[in-house]
Amino acid sequence: MDLRDILLDLVAPATVGDALAPGVHLRGASTELGFRITVLVDGRHEVHVEVSPRAPGQPHAARTDKLAFTYRSGGAERVDPQAGMRACRAVAAAAAPRETAVLSALAEEGRGEASRIREVEVTRLLELAGTPERRFYTLSPYVGCLIGCRFCYAQSRLDPMRGVIRLPQVPWGSYVDVRVNAPEVLAAELRELRRLPIKFCPIVSDPYQAIERRVGLTRRCLEVLAAVPDPPPVMIMTRSDLILRDLDLLRALPEAWAGASIPTLDDTVRAHFEPRAASIPARFAMLRALREAGIRRGVVVQPMLPGPLEPLADALAEHVDSVSLGVLRGEHGAVADFADPRYQHSGDEAWQKERAIALRDALVARGVTVWLSELPPEIEAWRPAAAR
Numbered sequence: 001m002d003l004r005d006i007l008l009d010l011v012a013p014a015t016v017g018d019a020l021a022p023g024v025h026l027r028g029a030s031t032e033l034g035f036r037i038t039v040l041v042d043g044r045h046e047v048h049v050e051v052s053p054r055a056p057g058q059p060h061a062a063r064t065d066k067l068a069f070t071y072r073s074g075g076a077e078r079v080d081p082q083a084g085m086r087a088c089r090a091v092a093a094a095a096a097p098r099e100t101a102v103l104s105a106l107a108e109e110g111r112g113e114a115s116r117i118r119e120v121e122v123t124r125l126l127e128l129a130g131t132p133e134r135r136f137y138t139l140s141p142y143v144g145c146l147i148g149c150r151f152c153y154a155q156s157r158l159d160p161m162r163g164v165i166r167l168p169q170v171p172w173g174s175y176v177d178v179r180v181n182a183p184e185v186l187a188a189e190l191r192e193l194r195r196l197p198i199k200f201c202p203i204v205s206d207p208y209q210a211i212e213r214r215v216g217l218t219r220r221c222l223e224v225l226a227a228v229p230d231p232p233p234v235m236i237m238t239r240s241d242l243i244l245r246d247l248d249l250l251r252a253l254p255e256a257w258a259g260a261s262i263p264t265l266d267d268t269v270r271a272h273f274e275p276r277a278a279s280i281p282a283r284f285a286m287l288r289a290l291r292e293a294g295i296r297r298g299v300v301v302q303p304m305l306p307g308p309l310e311p312l313a314d315a316l317a318e319h320v321d322s323v324s325l326g327v328l329r330g331e332h333g334a335v336a337d338f339a340d341p342r343y344q345h346s347g348d349e350a351w352q353k354e355r356a357i358a359l360r361d362a363l364v365a366r367g368v369t370v371w372l373s374e375l376p377p378e379i380e381a382w383r384p385a386a387a388r
Contacts, residue, residue: 047071
């Protein structure tokens with residue numbers, strides 16, 4: 001059973017669109033990045049309520065006997081604290097009578113599972129994201145990531161969720177859920193849902209991690225998108241050059257963007273922090289191949305890692321027109337990596353921010369567009385033909 005459907009049972013009998021409390025309406029649920037219930041407060045504040053088992057000293061905005069609830073914005077802006085508190089309290093009040101039964105049902109989903117690579121089925125694939133003014137979908141054929149960058153913050157959300165469903169607690173980068181029916185679900189959703197840009201989401205898992213060579217879910221999803229009469233804009237980012245296998249499908253999409261995460265120009269640094277990802281030279285070769293194929297390209301620099309800054313700006317300006325910048329979101333499993341005397345300074349929050357500002361200025365000076373949102377400006381400005 002899809003974990004999302006079990007999670008929605010936590011606030012039953014309410015269904016999507018129903019009020020959980022005055023002014024607080026249920027928008028949906030997701031288990032791609034931990035347990036999350038999304039609500040709309042007063043018709044204007046979209047709030048993600050994150051649900052986790054209670055633990056001593058755990059920060060929370062609301063809690064029940066067994067669960068703790070925190071909040072974050074559903075868009076780029078900061079969530080209003082009063083709206084966040086109201087959202088958490090409404091979800092907690094709805095969950096309290098049902099939490100024991102739902103936690104028991106979640107535990108049964110993983111009981112007896114020993115494999116680190118699980119085949120699962122989903123009832124929903126496209127996850128609504130962005131702000132009300134600039135909506136898009138995220139698409140993740142996999143949950144978990146075998147590339148396993150140790151600084152990735154996804155592990156802080158997914159590891160606790162695996163504990164709730166009684167799966168073995170194994171290191172980040174050694175497990176993945178394969179959503180075996182993803183292409184079929186995507187085909188149905190493209191017929192039924194509003195047409196919006198789609199972002200293959202490497203935050204939860206890289207779409208071209210090693211399992212893709214054998215299973216091919218990302219390619220099959222691209223085949224579904226290429227086959228629809230009027231495909232929406234598609235963006236796909238990766239730390240792997242396996243994406244070049246699918247140049248034929250990317251060329252078949254009229255509005256496709258592709259690219260890589262390139263946090264440093266120094267491949268020795270890359271090998272220290274991202275040992276299972278493609279080398280930096282391979283990523284730039286990938287960008288050149290995408291350019292030759294006529295594919296729009298972008299780069300994400302996140303987190304900031306040591307290495308020569310001006311040459312990095314030169315290389316990025318040579319290969320792409322726009323770059324997204326982001327800083328480290330906690331060391332997580334990379335504490336030992338950042339403790340290395342060669343790199344200790346780079347884990348500092350001030351260094352991350354200063355590096356991002358310096359790189360931004362260097363890129364702007366070279367005529368490169370810098371974007372901080374989820375999508376490049378060309379996709380953010382996109383509107384369906386009926387709305388133009």
